[in-house]
Amino acid sequence: MNRSDRLDATFAALADPTRRAILARLALGETSVSELARPFAMSQPAISKHLKVLERAGLISSAQDAQRRPRRIEAKPLAEASGWLDGYREFWEASYERLDALLDELKTHRKNRAKSRR
């Protein structure tokens, strides 16, 4: 996958609340599938489906332990997605700071105009 495909896959995977909750749990450490399923009112196969989406997006992986196959979080694609959003934020933050100053000026103009009309 190239970077754009990865970002698409990441944001699509993150669009679901159950998958975000799974990631939040995995952020605390490796966890087995049955442990992951416990807090959700969901069958293990349903959870496995979500895990597959996360795995395909490269957001989680399975540890080598063949018996339990605990899942672990993969930080790199998440950091990439967050970096992408940071870029977007920076783009607009600079603009909006200038807009703050302009709006202050427009407000002052309006006040002065109202005063001089009185």
Next chain:
Amino acid sequence: MKNTGTLKVVTQGDREIVMTRVFDAPRDLVFDALTKPELLKRWFGPHGWTLTECEVDLRVGGAWRFFSHGPGGRTMGMRGVYREIARPERIQYTESFDEFAQHGSALITTTLVEHNGKTTLTCVSLAPSLEVRDAVIQSGMEHGAAETYDRLAGVLEALRVRA
């Protein structure tokens, strides 16, 4: 209490980006700043960029066109068509970047809600693809991908997508 100035950016689904920002001004002034060329020229653009040409035909079906100059002689052209105009509360338009026009247009919907003299701006951007946005941002600014994998909590927080 100062509750203006914080820009929130979240993704919604896999194609929408939602931006929220509070401005300390009534919404008719914010609306003017978003739609009048002489005002747009004074604030629009990322750091180091200046909006040098700005044409706005503010009516449904009317076209807009921005042209900006940036560091190192770089330029950026954007254009689109107004789809909906409801001064001073809502405006919807298409947006495409000249350099990536073949990828199609994003649909931008901006709403302004005023409360106690302050205006909350919400801007929903429905992108044709993340690739376009990505390319635009990469070309528009020197932004190295944040390669800090150790801030996992912060990363998850930043990615807390709207349900």
